[in-house]
Amino acid sequence: MAHAPAEPTANRRQWFALVFISIAVSLIIVDSTIVNVAIPSIVDELDISSTQVQWVQEAYTLVFASLLLVFGGLADRVGRRRMLLAGVVVFTLASVGAALAPNGGILIAIRFVQGVGGAMVLPTTLSIINATFRGRDRGIAFAVWGSTIGGMAAVGPLLGGWLTTDFSWRWAFGINVPLGIVILAGVWAFVDESRSDDERRIDRVGALLSVLTAGTLVFGLIEGRSLGWWAPEDGLSFLGGDWPLPVSPIPLFFLASAVSCYGFVAWSRHRARHHRSTMLPLDLFTIPSFRNGNIAALVVSLGEFGIILSLPIWLQNARGYDALQTGYVLLGLAIGSFVASGAAGALSNRMEPVWMVRIGILAEIVGVAGIGSVLAVDAPWAGIVGFLFVYGFGVGMATAQLTGVILKDVPVEESGLGSGTQSTSRQLGSALGIAILGTVLFTTTGSTLDTRLDDMGVPPAQADQAVTAVVDSSGGAIAGLDADPATQPVAEAARESLTDGARWSAYAAAGFLLLGLAATFSLGSGGRREDRGGDEDSENEQRRDARAAHRE
Structure with a gap:
């Protein structure tokens, strides 16, 4: 019986390369989450408006998602290492x-530039791994890459x-400056x-x-809740003037994307x-693996970052x-993600790989649904951290292996x-998920708070004012309401309502992850790696030759 040729193994230099590639990924992912907890301090020092606050967070995401495909393709042509180095320098x-x-306008402009640098780095790191590692080593390298993404998404708020x-x-x-120098x-x-x-x-x-396709779609997903998904918000101002149409700008952006x-x-x-x-x-x-895998990745990403948004x-x-205590709680997600890296390497x-993807998504479902089940105003932190660990383990397991598939x-x-x-x-899925889960979070919070205040006998005008303040501030107004003895009951009702919103946001994320799990079955059942051996490599080689011949 013929045996498949031995797979080439990575050398020490290539593993050192993976270390610095992972640090580069960390730089990009941390930046997308670290700013969230810094926003209150930025508002205090720069005196920026609520609209500027939104764009400090979203300018990076918009440019980042729009340019990923472009820079991924350019990296193949101009050189992957060269693109990575250039991206780190720009970032x-x-x-x-x-x-x-010195002010909010310049900060927002710089965030756009950071998005360009991030888009140069992220797809290039994956491309380098794909070109550098083979066989089992590639599975381990992807596991490290994926766990880095999951872990750093949680480390960002702590840092x-x-x-x-x-x-x-x-x-x-x-x-980012000393980290950038180390990466270079x-x-x-x-x-x-x-x-x-x-x-x-x-x-x-x-x-x-x-x-244009990615940019207009992501802009619509980001701004839909504030501008109106169909009908424009009352008194909507857009591009420096009053919006003249009976339809919100968002459907027009979606049409432009299509x-x-x-x-x-x-x-x-x-x-x-x-x-x-x-x-x-x-x-x-x-x-098939590329087509169906991208569909699965988009659907899974709808649910994966729901907790990072609402929790x-x-x-x-x-x-x-406070911000630091919040970071400590989210550390459970990071630890789970890094543990998954070792488990994926042992199982590779x-x-x-497709079965590891399914196991990971199942762990995510258990984790995120478990968090929803224990959320309460007086919920102990230990239960939340435990389910975050399970969720993080699933993210680390599924993200990397799905990338490899x-x-x-x-x-x-x-x-x-x-x-x-x-x-x-993944970015489009994340943007869509954040748009939907954010809508679930704040719509549920607003509706349940309105009901609670009505049951308490609060006059409608005062109730509307309180609901608007709580929702528009993402719950930040609760502390002010609690400081005044006259409005402490309203603050307590707002806490309960925000808890309801976070709970249903978690359940919605679990629902998307269930759809993502179902989508992975389009990737086939697979057998054990050693049972397929060289036959699979031969089939892949024939497929690639056929595609190359077709292009010629």
């Missing part, structure tokens, strides 16, 4: 600007709380350059259409027929924790595009 310099920002409490909100950005030195020393052999011109029109997406697909097909390069080779979607708000405004040679049949020369596509799918 680090922008962090210096953010730390020194931000500590820096903001003991130093200044400016250090929430300043911390490590990547330069240990990461090998790699790039695609395709020397055809870059598809500039396709790049523009991809940015038109851009159609144009992107049509343009890519046109160029492919003429044997010219495309921003995204559409034949990648003929690979810090609840802990600080209903439970009364015994279990098909998506990219396993993607040719190395197109790994940047593949990485950018799956990262974009």
Whole structure:
């Protein structure tokens, strides 16, 4: 019986490269969460408006999600290490600007630039891993990458709380500078350059259409709750003037996204027929693992970040924790995610990756539904931390292995595009999930608070004022209500209502994760890795050769 050839194993230098790639991922992920706990201090020092507060948080996300695909494709052409180094430089310099920002307008502008740097870094790290590691080592490397994302999403609030409490909100950005220097030195020393052999011109029109597609969609998802999903909010001001139409701007942004997406697909097909390069080779979607994996990643991401959105708000405004205490609670998620990294490495040679994805998503469901079940105004922290550990374990297990499943049949020369596509799918899923779960959180909070105040006999005008204050401040007004003995009963009702909102947001996240679990069954059942051996590698090689021949 013929045996499959032995898989090449990574050397020490490649494992050191993974360390610095993981630190680069940490830099990007931490920045997307660390700012949330620094916002109150930023408001106090820079005296920024509520609209500016929103854009300090969302400018980064909007640009980041819009450019992932573009920079993933460019990395394949210009060199993956070169793109990673350039992205870290842009991100680090922008962090210096953010730390020194004298006012809200400059801070928001710098956050846009940070988003550009982040979009240069994230898909490139995945592409480098895909090009560097093989076989079991690739599974371990993806496990480390995925656990880093899950863990750092929880470490961000802890780090931000500590820096903001003991130093200044400016250090929430300043911390990126020494980390950036370490990453640059490590990547330069240990990461090998790699790039695609395709020397055809870059598809500039396709790049523009991809940015318009993602940018208008993410903007609509982010701003829908504040501008109105269909009917415009009363007195809506948009782009410096009163909004003149009976329809909110949001449907127009969604329409623009759909038109851009159609144009992107049509343009890519046109160029492919003429044997010219495309921003995204559409034949990648003929690979079942890539196509179905991206669908699963988008759906799973709808639910994965629900807790990161609602739990810090609840802990600080209903439970009364400060930013640092909130970070300590969320540390349970980070620990669970890092534990998953070791478990995934141990299982990678015994279990098909798709089954590890399913186990991870199941753990996420148990964790997030468990958190919803124990949420109460007087809930002990231990129960929440325990379920956060389970949830974090699931994130660490599922995120990395799903990434490996998506990219396993993607040719190395197109790994940047593949990485950018799956990262974009996750970002769009996260944006959609945050929009929906945020709506669940605040709509439930507002409706239950209105009912409670009505039962308490509070006059309608006063009740409306209290509901608006609590919802618009994401619960921040509760502390002020509690400070006045006359409004303490209203504050207690607001705590209970915010708890209801957080609970139903958690249950909604669990529902999305159930859909994500169902979506993974389109990836097949798989067998044990050693039972499939070289046959699978042979099938993958034949598929890649067929696709290459088709393009030629």
